[in-house]
Amino acid sequence: INNTIWLSATKLNLFMECKKCFWRLMNGKISRPGGIFPGILTAMDGVLKHYYDQHRAERTLPVELIEQGYKLFDDQFSLDKWRSFIDGGIKYNNKEENFIFMGMVDDILIDTTSNLIIPFDFKSSKPAQEIHKSFKVQLACYGYLLSKLGYEVTDFGILSFHWPISTEHSKNIEFGNKIVKVDNLRIDSVERCISAALDVARAPIAPTDDADCL
Numbered sequence: 001i002n003n004t005i006w007l008s009a010t011k012l013n014l015f016m017e018c019k020k021c022f023w024r025l026m027n028g029k030i031s032r033p034g035g036i037f038p039g040i041l042t043a044m045d046g047v048l049k050h051y052y053d054q055h056r057a058e059r060t061l062p063v064e065l066i067e068q069g070y071k072l073f074d075d076q077f078s079l080d081k082w083r084s085f086i087d088g089g090i091k092y093n094n095k096e097e098n099f100i101f102m103g104m105v106d107d108i109l110i111d112t113t114s115n116l117i118i119p120f121d122f123k124s125s126k127p128a129q130e131i132h133k134s135f136k137v138q139l140a141c142y143g144y145l146l147s148k149l150g151y152e153v154t155d156f157g158i159l160s161f162h163w164p165i166s167t168e169h170s171k172n173i174e175f176g177n178k179i180v181k182v183d184n185l186r187i188d189s190v191e192r193c194i195s196a197a198l199d200v201a202r203a204p205i206a207p208t209d210d211a212d213c214l
Contacts, residue, residue: 005099005201007194009141013134015197019207026201044124045106048162049083052107064160064177065109070118073108092148099198103138103145111154119143119157119185126163127178135159137190139182144190157182 015022024030055062056072073079081087082105089104109118119142139157147153159180164173
């Protein structure tokens with residue numbers, strides 16, 4: 001019997017929200033009810049990846065990254081694999097603890113001062129006043145995976161928000177954009193969370209409901 005546990009940023013976010021829901025997913029394959037995922041977000045994701053890839057090929061910077069102190073990761077071949085569901089994204093196989101952690105990045109930046117790798121993710125929405133905790137977990141998990149590939153990673157990540165503004169005076173939709181730096185990404189925190197999640201996933205019975213679980 002293969003008892004390997006598969007984990008991801010999405011599963012760690014669920015673990016932190018409700019350990020009982022996480023246990024049910026990992027043991028009974030019982031998922032929380034989900035809504036319909038809007039296809040426009042998938043389309044936007046593809047458009048943004050193509051936009052950044054064009055700049056990468058031309059060795060130029062998108063206007064929103066100029067004077068930010070970052071440059072685009074230049075290994076398109078590896079990036080394509082790490083984005084691909086078919087190729088499995090980035091996978092870290094920990095045989096000693098018998099788990100596999102996987103994730104699919106949107107993009108990667110490089111800090112021009114330190115030359116360290118920066119997790120970089122796109123969001124098809126207007127940024128809230130406070131960055132959602134799940135976004136921070138996602139970036140930290142990407143940093144964790146990239147470090148397992150042997151890269152030195154910054155302790156911060158970057159979010160690029162894109163949202164529609166208007167269609168006035170044009171047949172094209174005008175989009176707003178904001179680059180947000182997310183500080184204090186801790187790879188060691190991801191490792192501790194993975195360890196705790198493994199304990200819950202392998203427990204013989206489900207934990208009690210979290211108080212704020214719906």
